[in-house]
Amino acid sequence: MTATLIWIVVALFAIGLYLSWTAGRLDRLHARIDASRAGLDAQLLRRASVTQELATSGVLDPAASIVLHQAAHAARQAEEDQREVAESELSQALRAVFGESAQVEAVKEVPGGEEAAGELAAAVRRVPMARRFLNDTVGSARALRRHRTVRWLRLAGHAPFPLAFEMDDEAPVALADRPGT
16 A cells, blocks of 8 residues: 555656646746847847848938838838738848849948948858757747647646747848858
């Protein structure tokens, strides 16, 4: 009788330990999602800011300046439910303007243009990395939340189901090949 009671207590303790570990892991994944979403927001804001600075600097031709300024402004002002579309449109505008290396070379020729082109290239390169990091973390959290134990015991609490950030983040060819930080 005593041995059976001890085994029951050990089994309950092991189950409780597993559930506690799983809930903690899920909580850590949700914290990582929040941190990586903040990192992606920072990179998207940086890309839009650098684009706006370049568009208003007078370095580009007027048509390219207007296209980039409007796309960057729309990306910065977009509501959360329209953010993916606005950021994709900024990516498309960057590809349209900097699709050929001649435009980048023209930017580099003016004073301060080398720095501006380098800063934009760095911002454009960091966005896909930040988005990939967020989406990988979201995928891990979703996989854990799909387990029956997590669903049945509601170990996720009231946390919303994590959503990936899907956008067109392909870099312009002329900027993607640039070395820089």
